[in-house]
Amino acid sequence: MKKRLLVLVLVLVLAFSGIVQAQDTYTIGVSNSFVGSEWRTQMIKQIEDAAAEIEELYGITIDLVIESTDTDVSGQVQQIQNLLNRGVDAIIVNPGDQTGLNLAIEEATDEGVVVIAVDQEIGAAGAINVVIDQKEWAMISAEWLAEQLGGEGSIVLIEGFVGHPANEARMAGVEEVLAEYPGIEVIGRESGMWDQATGQQVMSDFLASLTGIDGVWTQDGMASGVMTAIMDAGLENPPIATGEARASFLQMWEETLMENPDFTTIGVVNPPGIGASGLRVAIELLRGAEINEEAFSGPFGNTLYVPIPYSVTNENLQEVYDAQNIGEAPASFTLDGIITQEGAIKLIAGEELTEMDVTPDVGEPEVEGMDMGTEEAEESSGS
Amino acid sequence: MVTLSAQHLVKRYGGVVALADGNLEVQSGQVVALIGANGSGKSTLSKIITGVVAPNEGQLLLDGQSVSFSSPLAARQKGITAVYQELSLVPEMSISENIWLSHEPMRYGVRLDRKAMQKRAQELLDLFKGTIPASLTPTTPVYDLTPDERQIVEILKAISQDPQLVIFDEATASLDSAQVTRLFELIEDWKSAGMAIVFVSHRMDEIFRVADQATVLRNGSHVGTVDIAATSERQLVQMMIEGAAALEREAREPVAAGAPIRLDVRDLTTEKLRGVSFDLRDGELLGIGGLQGQGQSDLLLAIFGAIPFQGALTLSGRRVHFSHPRQAMKQDVAFVPGDRGNEGLLLIRSILDNLMLPSLREFGTPLRMQRARSEAGAVSDDLSLVMASLDAPVNSLSGGNAQKVVIGKWLLRDPKLLLLNDPTKGVDVGAKGEFYKLLADLRHQGTAILFYSSDDEELLGLCDRVLVMHDGRISAELAGENVTRENLVAASMGATHHDASHHKEEPTA
Amino acid sequence: MNQANFRRLLARNSYLFALLLLIVVVLINYSRQDNLFDPSVLNRNIRVFLPLAILAVGQAIVIIGGGIDLSVGAMVSLCNALLVTWITPETAGGDILLAIGLVALVGMAAGLLNGIAVAYLRLQPIVTTYATSFIFAGLALTILPRPGGQLPSDMTGLYRRLIEVEAFANIPIIQDISILREIPPAFIVIAIILLLWAFLRQTRLVQYIYASGDNAEAAYTTGIPVQRIRLGTYVISGFFAAMAALALTMSLGSGSPTSGDAMTLDSIVAVVLGGTRLRGGQGGIAGAMMGVVILGVIRNIISFYDVPTWSQTLVDALIILIALAGPGFVRYVSDLIRRYRLQGGRAA
Known part of the structure; x- marks a missing residue:
């Protein structure tokens, strides 16, 4: 009698756990502490799209819990704690502070929650950074500028917030490139506060106070301001300036080319889809993928660098313009790049990613027959 | 025994002389009425004696010793205090908290002794028993009080300090006649207990009821001091107003029955x-x-x-x-409030702004300022408003003139x-007097x-x-x-x- | 309700509306988050609220005294920067206490600067403290140009770990109430502040602060040293800003030159939510602390009610607005009802 009862209970437990396993539901929290930027909006949108795609791909359910309000460090700590209190399996966080969230994040990783920091590298124990290499990102456009100038000339630098980690990394990259071009002299360097209007103001001041500016290196939204300032000045030989990969800038670029075929600039994609890439990595880890310690690099030894998607120059402008339908795109749309699910698997395994592993948008799953064993998934949900 | 003597006090605010030659003498057991038209310098003289403002010239003698008070606190330490006209109460605090503010009875030197505060506040309130509602207790908050009740709290607050000299500054203006009678009985008691009292009032009958002497100020200068027993209302009014155009009441014609x-x-x-x-x-x-x-x-x-x-x-x-x-x-329909500070005027706005306020609609959008200015000018002439210009702020006017603005702004609406x-x-x-004439004209x-x-x-x-x-x-x-x-x-x-x-x-x- | 009674009730117990609101928002939160009262969850929540709660106490005292302090957030940033500069994981216990003492002095010195400008130079409090906030923020950036620093784990642990009360473990009833056996450290800080205030409320100093804020002219003619009192409120606020910075630093474990900047307006909103009017002379600190918790719980509600991403900021703002408008709205309605009763025939 007792034995039969025990068997019955066992069967029930097994059946029940079987149902749970078959459901395969993951609750993923997203923490974002700044809503005043289109870039962040696109980041969250891509996460939502990617989640839908992954659900279809693996036949699983993903519950997204998105915390996105303008708030300070304490507020973001509260966001993370609320996510913990809701029992999430993983947290995708875009940290608003480089160190202030560490204790809260460590509390999460201690509880076995997968924490992926995107866009900004942090050193919290147990967290994994999924970011592009900001230094490399800056080096691409700096290299381009140096080559355009033939290694000779005077340039000015307009940077973002001095002291902000991303800005510091980028400027380090710029300096590294310039060290190889002794013929290029930096005759002005100022902060444009990552703001279009400020960038325009700073550039106008430079043009008024300095003569013989051959080139301008700048980043992000400030590029639009810099370009406006240069156009307004109406110089005979306007300096060559780096650009950005936002639709509004590309539209301006296209128009300028029609009037002046000699115009040239470069837009290196800084993908908002990094959040979606982080989600893909998180899902793989939740489904039991083992991370290859060798894959890690970065300042804290916990970063997985996602390749920089691509750059836009005069050569491929038309191609990108048509492919992404930039003419119709909202001004704030930023060219993007998201790793595929297979790319995420490679990233975790420490393998090289190819161009095929980064798509410009979350689309239909391109990789057919992804045969990740379902057994593996069941194992992971048990843990 | 205490004797206070103010001698040739002068107070200037910028170029304006508020007090040109302030003299006053009062001693224990005496009530001196300080009278004069508005703007004659009564308030300034009172404020100097109680340490609220410092004089530019002249001296203050307390029992023959020259003193100067840097703050009301300094004056109070010498036993001099004042009953202000609803000026010195803190609305959110209770009656007892207000009475004892800044001389609270303490326990162990650090904690307020609220029990003692309330008990003694009740004793003080009992002085006016019968003339104030019984519902008034030491814990009633001051913002719930009517003006007369606030005035009584002001009086009790001054008395609670056991002062040697008290200045009553228009202290009866808000009181009803029963309360005034009680106050005068109390003043008699305090007087015989050796208190020196300066009584500032507009009400002639009260001065004759309570004061021993009257000191008259006119345009900031001392005109004279007379024994009340040896003077008359008419004589005091004569001293107060130059030329003394005493009020002649207009003979009333009956209202037309068919109106x-x-x-x-x-x-x-x-x-x-x-x-x-x-x-x-x-x-x-x-x-x-x-x-x-x-x-x-x-x-x-x-x-x-x-x-x-x-x-x-x-x-x-x-x-x-x-x-x-x-x-x-x-x-x-027009309404002229009595409390001009709170109800009637925007004090820092110009006279013109105040006069126009109820009639803004009539002057259209955008405002026809020329017309507004001429109409306001006509009204201020009718009221014989004494002012620098229509653009001067209302708080630059004397009390009587400010009150005219309160009425004038409604007259614009006819x-x-x-x-x-x-x-x-x-x-x-x-x-x-001018106001009465205005009423007669309107009638x-x-x-x-x-x-x-x-x-x-x-x-x-x-x-x-x-x-x-x-x-x-x-x-x-x-x-x-x-x-x-x-x-x-x-x-x-x-x-x-x-x-x-x-x-x-x-x-x- | 009778208008005079209503007003008196609110004035005597200015925190009453805040308390009501607090209960309501906590219940709304609880209905979606049933682990809200677990000691560890409660601890996580309250330790995040504590820095702002401490800051709001200082702000409340300034506002009661008739002023306002827009520099408190920058003071927190400055003190936070100083704390992580002076304290490293290797710093010994005695030196830690010394650093905390020095930071308290820095906060009070910052408050002194505000106080002198407002009380003695008679500058407008809003403009003055807004201006000094840039001085403090600039100093913070100079001291700590980029985020960093680390506190000893003992210190952060002290702030984060529940305090287990062994003595209650065997007492019937109490042993079943988990929150009494395991007490969040922040509760103890709040309790100490409230007890201190309850005592101070009975002293002349606080009596004078209320009087100066309510009617400065009256207070002056009554012989209260209004200038010194006003100066004092700013110094007190500076001290509380330093203590808020200590709590924040222990909560985050590290420093950032802009860590407190966003707290200034929150502290004012919390004070007003707590029933203290901005014109001074009325209110209290218990309400201000409730205001802080209300603000925090509103964020929880937004989280647990799955408010759509794009409307979270809007919903947050709307709830706060409704909460702020609450007392005025109730007064307005009670006035309308009174009017209606008086005009609607002679029944009753």
Whole structure:
């Protein structure tokens, strides 16, 4: 009698756990502490799209819990704690502070929650950074500028917030490139506060106070301001300036080319889809993928660098313009790049990613027959 | 024993001389009345004695020793304090907290002894027992108090410091006659206990009742000090106002019997009013009298639509029920408040701005400033407003002139029904005279005027009829021969009601 | 309700509306988050609220005294920067206490600067403290140009770990109430502040602060040293800003030169939510602390009610607005009812 009862209970437990396993539901929290930027909006949108795609791909359910309000460090700590209190399996966080969230994040990783920091590298124990290499990102456009100038000339630098980690990394990259071009002299360097209007103001001041500016290196939204300032000045030989990969800038670029075929600039994609890439990595880890310690690099030894998607120059402008339908795109749309699910698997395994592993948008799953064993998934949900 | 002597005090504010030659002498057991028209320097002299402001010249002798007070606290440490006109109370605090503020009884040197504070505050309140509601306790917050109750707390606050010298600055302006009588009894007691008292007042009858001497100021200078026993009202008024154009009351012509009824009030009821009915004709000056706080203000405010009420109002033959002053204003009703600081004026705005305020609509959008300026100029001429220019801020005017602005801003609208809520309170004799003339003119032009005053003389001298209110009802309507002081006082005390006489004191004055 | 009674009730117990609101928002939160009262969850929540709660106490005292302090957030940033500069994981216990003492002095010195400008130079409090906030923020950036620093784990642990009360473990009833056995450290800080205030409320100093804020002229003519009192409120606020910075630093474990900047306006909103009017002379600190918790719980509600991403900021703002408008709205309605009763016939 007792034995039969025990068997019955066992069967029930097994059946029940079987149902749970078959459901395969993951609750993923997203923490974002700044809503005043289109870039962040696109980041969250891509996460939502990617989640839908992954659900279809693996036949699983993903519950997204998105915390996105303008708030300070304490507020973001509260966001993370609320996510913990809701029992999430993983947290995708875009940290608003480089160190202030560490204790809260460590509390999460201690509880076995997968924490992926995107866009900004942090050193919290147990967290994994999924970011592009900001230094490399800056080096691409700096290299381009140096080559355009033939290694000779005077340039000015307009940077973002001095002291902000991303800005510091980028400027380090710029300096590294310039060290190889002794013929290029930096005759002005100022902060444009990552703001279009400020960038325009700073550039106008430079043009008024300095003569013989051959080139301008700048980043992000400030590029639009810099370009406006240069156009307004109406110089005979306007300096060559780096650009950005936002639709509004590309539209301006296209128009300028029609009037002046000699115009040239470069837009290196800084993908908002990094959040979606982080989600893909998180899902793989939740489904039991083992991370290859060798894959890690970065300042804290916990970063997985996602390749920089691509750059836009005069050569491929038309191609990108048509492919992404930039003419119709909202001004704030930023060219993007998201790793595929297979790319995420490679990233975790420490393998090289190819161009095929980064798509410009979350689309239909391109990789057919992804045969990740379902057994593996069941194992992971048990843990 | 204490003797205070102020000698040749001078106080200048920028280029303005507020006090040119201030002299005053008072000693223990003496009440000296300090009188003068508004702007004569009474307040400045009081403030110097109590350490609120420092004089530019002259000296203050306390028992023959020269003293100078850097703050009210310094004066208080020498036993000198003042009863201000509703100036020094902290509204959110209770009666006892206010009385003991800055000299709280302490326990163990650090904690307030609230029990002792309340017990002694109750003892002080008992001094005025019978003239204030029994519901008043030491823990009642001051913002719940009526002006007369606040004034009494001011008095008790000064007395609680056991001072040697107290300045009463217009301390009776808000009090009703029973309260004034009680105060004067108390002053007698304090006087015989050795207190020196300076009594600043506009009310001539009070000065004759309470003071031993009167010191008169005019235009900032000491005119003279006289023994009350050896002087007369007329003589004091002569000293106060140059040329002494004493008030000649205008002979009243009866209201034309056929004049149309402008306002008819039936069974008006509010929280304070218990069914009030009367009517008012064009060109009639109808007075409302009685002790303070009997519902007079409520009556005016209800007619003006500022507080909710029940009852029937008929204005110019039409039933009306205003629920907002704007509606009343549209029907040519104007209301002149008594508390000009809080209700009537934007103090730091210009005179022109204040005069225009109720009539902004008439001047269109954008405002036709030229027209506004000329109309405002005409009104200020009518009122003989003494001012630097229409653009000067209202707080640069003397009290009487400021009160004229309060009235003037309504005259721009050419009202048919004028509601006056104790408009001459705190206004000097000269300004009052001009104001009375203004009322007479308006009356001649056919304006219907409902005039509440706490000054019995005004009602008796000016009004065609007087409604005397008591306890939310009209206790008597006085007209013609019956408009006499005796009738007014008797009705004020509710004498016509056998049931409603909680004031035990005999009528005075 | 009778208007005078209502007003008196609110004035005597200015925090009453805040308390009511607090209960309501906590219940709304609880209905979706049933682990809200677990000691560890409660601890996580309250330790995040504590820095702002401490800051709001200082702000409340300034506002009661008739001023306002727009520099408190920058003071927190400055003190936070100083704390992580002076304290490293290797710092010994005595030196830690010394650093905390010095930071308290820095906060009070910052408050002194505000106080002198407002009370003695008679500058407008809003403009003055807004201006000094840039001085403090600039100093913070100079001291700590980029985020960093680390506190000893003992210190952060002290702030984060529940305090287990062994003595209650065997007492019937109490042993079943988990929150009494395991007490969040922040509760103890709040309790100490409230007890201190309850005592101070009975002293002349606080009596004078209320009087000066309510009617400065009256207070002056009554012989109260209004200038010194006003100066004092700013110094007190500076001290509380330093203590808020200590709590924040222990909560985050590290420093950032802009860590407190966003707290200034929150502290004012919390004070007003707590029933203290900006014109001074009324209110209290218990309400201000409730205001802080209300603000925090509103964020929880937004989280647990799955408010759509794009409307979270809007919903947050709307709830705060409704909460701020609450007392005025109730007064307005009670006035309307009174009008209606008086005009609607003679029944009753």
